[in-house]
Amino acid sequence: MSNVVYRVVLAGFFLSLTACGSGVKLNEAEVEDKKGASSALTQSNPATGAQQESKPLPVANVDLNTNADAAKVAVPAAAELVVYFELDSYTLRAQDRATIEAHAKQLSANKNRKLVLEGHTDEQGGREYNLALGQKRADAVRQALRLLGVSEGQIESVSYGEEKPAAQGQGEQSFARNRRVEFKYQGN
Amino acid sequence: MRRRNFLAAAGALAMTEAGAQFRIEVSGVGLTRIPIAVFAWKGEEALTGRISAVVRADLERSGQFKMIETDAAVLDETSTIDAQKWRQRQADALLVGSVTRLSDGRMDVRARLWDVVSGMDRGGQNMVVGPGQLRLAAHKIADDVYQKLTGVRGVFSTRIAYVSRTSGRHQLWVADADGENAQSALSSPEPIISPNWSPNGQQLAYVSFEAKKPVIYAHDLATGRRRMIASFKGSNSAPAWSPDGRRMAMTLSRDGGSQIFVMDLQTMDVRRLTDSNHIETEPVFSADGLQIYFVSDRGGSPQIYRMPVGGGSAQRVTFQTAYSISPAISPDGKWLAYIARVQGQFRLHVQDLASGMVQSLTETKADESPSFAPNSKLIVYATQHEGAEALMTTTIDGQTKTRLAGQRGDIREPEWGPFLVGV
Secondary structure, three states: OOHHHHHHHHHHHHHHOOOOOOOOOOOOOOOOOOOOOOOOOOOOOOOOOOOOEOOOOOOOOEEOOOOOOOOOOOOOOOOOOEEEOOOOOOOOOHHHHHHHHHHHHHHHHOOOOOEEEEEEOOOOOOHHHHHHHHHHHHHHHHHHHHHOOOOHHHEEEEEEEOOOOOOOOOOHHHHHHHOEEEEEEOOO | OOOOOOOOOOOEEEEEEOOEEEEEEOOOOOOOOEEEEEOOOEOHHHOOOOHHHHHHHHHHHOOOEEEOOOOOOOOOOOOOOOHHHHHHOOOOEEEEEEEEEOOOOOEEEEEEEEEOOOOEEEEEEEEEEOHHHHHHHHHHHHHHHHHHHHOOOOOOOOEEEEEEEEOOEEEEEEEEOOOOOOEEEEEEOOOEEEEEEOOOOOEEEEEEOOOOOOEEEEEEOOOOOEEEEEOOOOOEEEEEEOOOOOEEEEEEOOOOOOEEEEEEOOOOOEEEOOOOOOOEEEEEEOOOOOEEEEEEOOOOOOEEEEEEOOOOOOEEOOOOOOOEEEEEEOOOOOEEEEEEEEOOEEEEEEEEOOOOOEEEOOOOOEOEEEEEOOOOOEEEEEEEEOOEEEEEEEEOOOOOEEEOOOOOOEEEEEEEOOOOOOO
16 A cells, blocks of 8 residues: 555544544454463461461561563664554544654664553553553554554554653642653663 | 532541551431440450440441440450440440450450340351451451341451552552452562452452553462463453353454454353444353443443353343443342543542432442442442542442552552352
8 A cells, every 4th residue: 555545544543533433343363371380279277276276377578579681672763662642532632643654654663673562651540550551552553653653563552551650749740741651662 | 409518527537556547527417327336345444455446447437336435344255234224325226345365375355236226135256367368356356246237238247359559569458358368469660450250269360450451360378379361462351250250351453443352261252242343341140140341431421331251142231321331230130320521530430230229339430340248238448538449339329438458559449359169
């Protein structure tokens, strides 16, 4: 398809991505399914103390804090790494179209590059619903990239919901900066 | 229906217990509160923790008891009681006891409950606990009193899980139902959300972002061993154990968009329950394990629906509020607690599932994450209180609310654990 047709399709896609949009059904060929190594869980023995004795219920601590730095990843030049959204919305804004096209170009030119799209929300409302809303936002960007020819295997869309704000603080100024999708290129 | 609000005569009582602080704020006057005089335990003044204070706080937090002032008399479980005197002081019940340190350092804790109206002895409690477990002894005594006087099983010996965030460090805690005695189950540089108890109270499922995306784990509390439950492509969240412990409902975006799945925990196979282009999330099982309540925005804004676990069409459940999320179902099946956004404010609501009537329970504006106590009489939720995130419990009618003690920093995501066997 020619460049003009791509733009028309993409424009139509942006316009039709409303709350009750038809959406593009994605068939995921690749499903990552990690099963834990320690699948056999220890069965705690019920307290068998003397009738009059009450045993405490122990809780073992697991500490994931490490000092490992995230590996530095080369990021494509000349491309904004974030797009923004209105309240309650997962519709891509017209002014973000250029950014998305730039990333699509990068990914099409470098088939080995892998991209994770992280969807985020402001802090208003429930955490799980916001996780799903962030997911909708990340999915919207992914669908736009696919429409521009980027292959399925190069993109994963995930959500952080409200858990990783870019801007702390209350008020619409901060909230607006948190309603976003970030482009995170992976190593290799 | 506007709820009348009475200002509390009691106001706020701050109590200090063994270095930890908790505050009880009782607002509103309950309709049926049993007046009880809870005496100091003979021997407790020598200890760092007061059993009587813990028992009084438990009974008050239930919203079903009113404390009658005791006098200076030193009573214990062997004392004879002047029932007439206490009837005159408007008490219906009287609780006395003693605590003695044994030669091996353990504590012998005893109690006796008196029915003041009839003058009858309602029986005693007798337990030996380690020196660090006086709070547990007090909670068990409070449970016994609660059950004898209300006919309902008490929840004071149960536990709650919650998450804290302090300076970028996230922790998953397991605490007593009053917020005290918190033990850290998990410490992580990345967020933790949505803790969910296994039916036997031995494990917590939760969502961890340690892999830079949301992944569901099941975590054995006693050993710290974790099993990765769901790490499919995309986001994995909202774990909800089935009442029989064999399945887990969850929200997965692996097929594109957040949809509800049920996993068989033996085979780890997942079955998809919803199939839409909308947001489908926050599944919770009904108490009988046959239905799943969940949040969907198929109607334009998020509302709560219900569908059979085996599959089938969903029915909408919430109609009184324009934006309804975070469902919690009482174990007795009667109530749906949820969060509604009303004029930009997020408030805890309770719906009578039989009649459909809804009551708003709070006047705060950032309520989250309601969870029922296993006796269906109390709800724990997160909110903002005096500028900081805090956990509160409330009675179902909203009349008695209590702020729980908790760790420093922002605390959120409370989940009430089940009744425990053998404790």
